[in-house]
Amino acid sequence: MKRLIFFAIAAAIVAASCTVSYKFNGASIDYSKVRSIAVIDFTNQATLVNPSLVNNFNDALKDAYNKQTRLEQVRRNGDLQVEGEITTYAITPLSIGADAYASENRLTIGVRVRFANNTNPDEDFERTFSANRTFASTSTLEEVQDQLCEEMIEELVDQIFNATVANW
Numbered sequence: 001m002k003r004l005i006f007f008a009i010a011a012a013i014v015a016a017s018c019t020v021s022y023k024f025n026g027a028s029i030d031y032s033k034v035r036s037i038a039v040i041d042f043t044n045q046a047t048l049v050n051p052s053l054v055n056n057f058n059d060a061l062k063d064a065y066n067k068q069t070r071l072e073q074v075r076r077n078g079d080l081q082v083e084g085e086i087t088t089y090a091i092t093p094l095s096i097g098a099d100a101y102a103s104e105n106r107l108t109i110g111v112r113v114r115f116a117n118n119t120n121p122d123e124d125f126e127r128t129f130s131a132n133r134t135f136a137s138t139s140t141l142e143e144v145q146d147q148l149c150e151e152m153i154e155e156l157v158d159q160i161f162n163a164t165v166a167n168w
Helices: 002-017 053-068 141-166
Strands: 036-039 080-096 102-117 125-136
Touching: 036 053, 053 080, 053 141, 080 125, 080 141, 102 141, 125 141
Parallel strands: 036 080
Antiparallel strands: 080 102, 102 125
């Protein structure tokens, strides 16, 4: 009888100490060590400038951390810090038609990111992320850039989020 009680208590202790954690947002953050993040506004250093790009990008990046983590957003000196600049906003012709004009164009956005983890400096990095979309040359950039930029911003934010807090 004593053995049965001992095994029942031991099983209860083992079951209580084992936990499985599923995080559907992809973030793997130790909230006991990391409590805040500073997302410092990115600047636009690209040669070709889309006036709304930098504001839309900054808002989307801050929203991602706000919606997908419990980190408090601070202006400076967070446990995590993300900053950088938009380095590329470029259109390049992709394929040339029989008439020697481009039949497709590619819009590319490149972002240089500096990430600092003040609780674990081994995770610090400086890296460039990029996204691009192709569009037909029958469309002008003004006709397609809002939709394409929205898609690319979402892709870039996902890449940055995954590199900084998802540890993928």
